[in-house]
Amino acid sequence: MSTHSATILWTRGEATFSDGHYARTHEARFDGGVSLAVTTALPLPSNTIPAADPEEMVVTATASCHMMFFLAFAKQAGFIVDRYEDTPVGTLGKDDKGVERLIDIALSPKISWGGDDIPGAADVDLLHHKAHKACYIGNSLRCPVRIEP
Known part of the structure; x- marks a missing residue:
């Protein structure tokens, strides 16, 4: 802890x-x-x-957390990441009880790879899946966090 x-x-x-x-x-x-x-x-x-603003900081923290886990899992898999850029977007709206809150966060990472072993689409999807499951911030939110590479 x-x-x-x-x-x-x-x-x-x-x-x-x-x-x-x-x-x-x-x-x-x-x-x-x-x-x-x-x-x-x-x-x-x-x-x-x-x-x-606080909403931007929640969205940014979510994207940053996802990225840090993605980089760690990419390294563990033997891939080299040269650049990782994301333009996350959080949407405020009303939930089914009429409470205004973040109802969706969409991550849009763009990754440049280096080295001789460039991952395929399935590898990248698996890295995102693992990062998504491990991200503390994303796991703490009630809204869905989507990855739109």
Whole structure:
């Protein structure tokens, strides 16, 4: 078992707050000194600076987790990955109870291979299947995570 933590920091600043006109932008601090600006997916003025929104971070974490397992399984199988690029898309919508949530995440990895042993389509499908089953983040979500290579 392992634990993972971060610090979320928001301050009101000069905003009145009670009128609803306050910045949604805040800071997420991670170990190792990494800091990330986070905001709502709402348009300006609610999000005051370029920043990631929580929905994007869930989608990104899912894609990143899948990729890390994919790379590990590719290495174990003796394949060399030169480049892995994904443009994941998460869809917000209402579930069957009318609750708004992520209802789907689609991963679209594009992989460039190196070395003499280039995997075939069946090999790549198996690597994605194994990565999908092993991904902690994907396993924690209620929505389906689809791979669309």
